[in-house]
Amino acid sequence: MxxxxxxxxxxxxxxLLRLLRDGGPNSRAQLGDQVDLSRSKLAVEVDRLxxxxxxxxxxxxxxxxxxRSHNIRLNPHLRFLGVDIGATSVDVAVTNAELxxxxxxxxxxxxxxxxxxxxxxxxxxxxxxxxxGLAEGFDGAGIGVPGPVRFPEGIPxxxxxxxxxxxxxVREALSQDLGCPVMVDNDVNLMAMGEQHAGVARTVADFxxxxxGTGIGCGIVVxxxxxxxxxxxxxxxxxxxAVPDGRPCACGNRGCLEAxxxxxxxxxxxxxxxxxxxxxxLAGRLEANGTLSxxxxxxxxxxxxxxxxxxxxxxxxxxxxxxxxxxxxFNPGLVVIGGGVTGLGHTLLAxxxxxxxxxxxxxxxxxxxxxxxxxxxxxxxxxAARLISDHLFSPA
Amino acid sequence: MxxxxxxxxxxxxxxLLRLLRDGGPNSRAQLGDQVDLSRSKLAVEVDRLxxxxxxxxxxxxxxxxxxRSHNIRLNPHLRFLGVDIGATSVDVAVTNAELxxxxxxxxxxxxxxxxxxxxxxxxxxxxxxxxxGLAEGFDGAGIGVPGPVRFPEGIPxxxxxxxxxxxxxVREALSQDLGCPVMVDNDVNLMAMGEQHAGVARTVADFxxxxxGTGIGCGIVVxxxxxxxxxxxxxxxxxxxAVPDGRPCACGNRGCLEAxxxxxxxxxxxxxxxxxxxxxxLAGRLEANGTLSxxxxxxxxxxxxxxxxxxxxxxxxxxxxxxxxxxxxFNPGLVVIGGGVTGLGHTLLAxxxxxxxxxxxxxxxxxxxxxxxxxxxxxxxxxAARLISDHLFSPA
DNA sequence: ACTCCTTTGTCCTGTGAGTGGAAAAAGTAG
DNA sequence: CTACTTTTTCCACTCACAGGACAAAGGAGT
Numbered sequence: 046m047x048x049x050x051x052x053x054x055x056x057x058x059x060x061l062l063r064l065l066r067d068g069g070p071n072s073r074a075q076l077g078d079q080v081d082l083s084r085s086k087l088a089v090e091v092d093r094l095x096x097x098x099x100x101x102x103x104x105x106x107x108x109x110x111x112x113r114s115h116n117i118r119l120n121p122h123l124r125f126l127g128v129d130i131g132a133t134s135v136d137v138a139v140t141n142a143e144l145x146x147x148x149x150x151x152x153x154x155x156x157x158x159x160x161x162x163x164x165x166x167x168x169x170x171x172x173x174x175x176x177x178g179l180a181e182g183f184d185g186a187g188i189g190v191p192g193p194v195r196f197p198e199g200i201p202x203x204x205x206x207x208x209x210x211x212x213x214x215v216r217e218a219l220s221q222d223l224g225c226p227v228m229v230d231n232d233v234n235l236m237a238m239g240e241q242h243a244g245v246a247r248t249v250a251d252f253x254x255x256x257x258g259t260g261i262g263c264g265i266v267v268x269x270x271x272x273x274x275x276x277x278x279x280x281x282x283x284x285x286x287a288v289p290d291g292r293p294c295a296c297g298n299r300g301c302l303e304a305x306x307x308x309x310x311x312x313x314x315x316x317x318x319x320x321x322x323x324x325x326x327l328a329g330r331l332e333a334n335g336t337l338s339x340x341x342x343x344x345x346x347x348x349x350x351x352x353x354x355x356x357x358x359x360x361x362x363x364x365x366x367x368x369x370x371x372x373x374x375f376n377p378g379l380v381v382i383g384g385g386v387t388g389l390g391h392t393l394l395a396x397x398x399x400x401x402x403x404x405x406x407x408x409x410x411x412x413x414x415x416x417x418x419x420x421x422x423x424x425x426x427x428x429a430a431r432l433i434s435d436h437l438f439s440p441a
Numbered sequence: 442m443x444x445x446x447x448x449x450x451x452x453x454x455x456x457l458l459r460l461l462r463d464g465g466p467n468s469r470a471q472l473g474d475q476v477d478l479s480r481s482k483l484a485v486e487v488d489r490l491x492x493x494x495x496x497x498x499x500x501x502x503x504x505x506x507x508x509r510s511h512n513i514r515l516n517p518h519l520r521f522l523g524v525d526i527g528a529t530s531v532d533v534a535v536t537n538a539e540l541x542x543x544x545x546x547x548x549x550x551x552x553x554x555x556x557x558x559x560x561x562x563x564x565x566x567x568x569x570x571x572x573x574g575l576a577e578g579f580d581g582a583g584i585g586v587p588g589p590v591r592f593p594e595g596i597p598x599x600x601x602x603x604x605x606x607x608x609x610x611v612r613e614a615l616s617q618d619l620g621c622p623v624m625v626d627n628d629v630n631l632m633a634m635g636e637q638h639a640g641v642a643r644t645v646a647d648f649x650x651x652x653x654g655t656g657i658g659c660g661i662v663v664x665x666x667x668x669x670x671x672x673x674x675x676x677x678x679x680x681x682x683a684v685p686d687g688r689p690c691a692c693g694n695r696g697c698l699e700a701x702x703x704x705x706x707x708x709x710x711x712x713x714x715x716x717x718x719x720x721x722x723l724a725g726r727l728e729a730n731g732t733l734s735x736x737x738x739x740x741x742x743x744x745x746x747x748x749x750x751x752x753x754x755x756x757x758x759x760x761x762x763x764x765x766x767x768x769x770x771f772n773p774g775l776v777v778i779g780g781g782v783t784g785l786g787h788t789l790l791a792x793x794x795x796x797x798x799x800x801x802x803x804x805x806x807x808x809x810x811x812x813x814x815x816x817x818x819x820x821x822x823x824x825a826a827r828l829i830s831d832h833l834f835s836p837a
Numbered sequence: 838a839c840t841c842c843t844t845t846g847t848c849c850t851g852t853g854a855g856t857g858g859a860a861a862a863a864g865t866a867g
Numbered sequence: 868c869t870a871c872t873t874t875t876t877c878c879a880c881t882c883a884c885a886g887g888a889c890a891a892a893g894g895a896g897t
Contacts (some may be wrong), residue, residue, distance in 0.1 A: 111844025
């Protein structure tokens with residue numbers, strides 16, 4: 046099949062495409078109920094969309110008491126590629142136009158190998174998904190990278206954990222390689238968009254999405270739109286000071302949140318505890334694997350290990366204090382906690398909640414849910430697909 | 442003169458009104474350059490605005506090399522009332538439709554006397570301005586109050602420093618008393634709007650406006666629009682923890698920024714220093730007045746008093762640390778410092794700058810100006826006028 | 838099977854917004 | 868006084884869109 050290149054010609058068509066994306070197949074009549082257009086106008090726009098092949102007819106809808114309506118849906122052959130590049134692994138997924146995941150691969154990887162090596166791997170993973178018959182080609186791709194991005198151009202700027210990526214024209218290069226439109230964003234922002242599209246944040250206009258992985262970042266959604274800041278570095282909360290005169294951080298300061306709690310810091314703390322024989326559980330795991338990661342701490346905590354639980358609680362407290370400040374400042378309607386460490390689960394969540402509910406004023410916390418992300422590792426790739434579909438489903 | 446009641450009939454007219462508000466008198470041709478409408482369409486909309494009496498003809502414009510154009514301006518009889526209710530004083534000002542201040546009164550007052558007493562005073566002040574011939578009536582009023590506001594209804598919610606105001610229908614009541622449309626907002630947001638309209642933030646889309654007065658608050662502007670949060674308490678940074686296990690605060694926590702630095706805290710610290718004879722300058726002032734305020738500290742600092750300078754630096758450092766966190770999170774294009782303590786001037790600013798430039802990553806601070814507000818005590822009332830004019834100059 | 842009612846889809850015309858060209862009006866520069 | 872600009876008005880034409888009329892298709896009751 047030839048790839049779709051058509052774009053909606055006007056705001057009405059864009060609106061309809063998004064309704065079909067978010068609501069699945071729909072009858073013309075149901076669409077009419079949602080868009081406040083005259084029936085004639087709606088019919089014209091739907092016909093034009095049918096001509097572009099972006100949407101197709103899909104049989105008859107159930108009767109609502111009278112004549113049955115014809116169903117409309119997004120072309121089932123449309124395919125989006127969602128790529129979520131983490132510090133130590135990549136997720137690549139294929140979705141249909143309704144952003145349902147059809148196939149998903151995760152592979153370990155090191156961003157520090159640089160964009161060329163990483164994209165070689167990403168393209169191979171995409172090819173593998175294609176080969177398994179899930180897609181004949183891609184109509185668009187969304188890419189998440191673990192660092193700040195100059196959004197309009199899709200170029201990473203001064204990313205601390207990705208030396209060699211600074212200024213690399215990710216959007217341009219991948220658009221060439223994949224032969225389709227590409228959008229690039231910070232991985233945390235994509236997680237926020239994912240949770241907004243298909244997760245816990247579906248109905249909230251203003252929320253924060255804190256991602257605790259190798260580092261710590263925060264997606265900011267204002268009025269349903271991701272806020273990226275003046276230079277694309279908004280949400281970079283890993284280097285907020287959490288402990289006065291605390292541990293030295295790679296950024297040159299002391300006491301950064303990220304230095305005290307993150308996947309990397311947690312692994313270091315666990316190793317230290319194991320070596321000092323504070324925890325038999327952790328020491329055993331260290332002996333078995335030669336190293337420890339956040340996953341080991343999670344497992345130890347699940348097994349009831351006091352040291353591991355303490356580490357998690359301690360980190361949750363630090364994180365919660367920072368989030369409490371952000372809640373006072375931003376007054377969100379929801380806080381989502383996600384990222385690799387969600388395996389730490391409710392111990393972590395409880396610590397964060399305690400600090401936030403204690404440290405912020407009641408007016409801000411009174412009706413504030415603080416929850417774990419619903420989508421886990423798929424949040425990023427769903428958000429990536431959402432990013433590119435938002436781009437493609439907007440007036441040309 | 443009968444008061445204006447007309448409102449723009451469509452988005453084009455609203456656009457034109459705002460251009461005339463922000464750019465002053467303008468020729469039709471100049472307007473045409475700015476709005477991307479055909480000449481015919483523009484002529485029609487301008488004619489309709491002339492019919493509503495919102496704008497009037499204003500003689501001939503200078504020639505731009507050919508036929509001279511007819512000037513258009515907002516009706517010079519339009520009057521807005523800007524009211525900025527602080528914790529300890531009220532500002533009331535009259536502006537024309539271009540938001541230029543025609544008259545401005547400041548009076549001491551105590552918000553804790555409650556809305557009825559305060560509005561009695563405000564109405565008296567408005568009447569005084571009217572009596573001095575500056576206005577025959579008001580076409581709209583903007584009100585700022587020192588606490589969170591449920592914006593659409595214009596009702597304060599759970600304001601910590603204004604007991605007795607909770608749930609008082611400010612908008613409704615004042616609209617009755619003044620006989621004109623009224624909008625209500627947090628005083629900090631109004632200061633941000635004031636600096637955006639006529640001060641240092643004219644060209645910046647995303648910025649923070651930190652107001653240090655009796656308390657500490659922060660106006661948040663995203664994409665040119667004030668962000669108010671889910672419950673209207675966004676920007677309430679006074680109760681972010683600045684000092685672990687620090688001083689007890691009225692909110693029940695310890696170490697809140699506001700407990701360590703604000704007009705009130707500064708006055709307390711100065712009294713203490715004076716009583717302990719740490720500073721002859723402050724002690725002298727205490728003896729002379731019986732009490733001390735932030736103004737005394739500013740004067741002592743200006744006279745070179747080391748203790749006063751230390752207090753300011755100490756407070757600036759605390760504030761700067763909190764702002765550094767907000768800068769990392771929000772990545773603004775500008776930070777404005779304003780409020781009563783701007784009298785502390787560059788000592789304060791230097792301390793804040795030091796902390797922010799040290800405590801945030803270069804990508805966020807690289808091109809980040811941190812400046813004092815330009816408008817001083819008029820920022821609030823200009824912002825109030827701007828608030829109501831934005832409301833009135835939008836499609837009905 | 839038939840009637841009556843509801844819902845859906847199509848067609849068509851009227852209206853009003855808006856564009857763009859032409860020409861008149863009012864200047865400036867030489 | 869002439870040639871050239873800019874501003875303003877006027878007018879005809881296009882286009883989007885609403886909304887009514889009507890046909891098509893189905894459900895429910897008799």
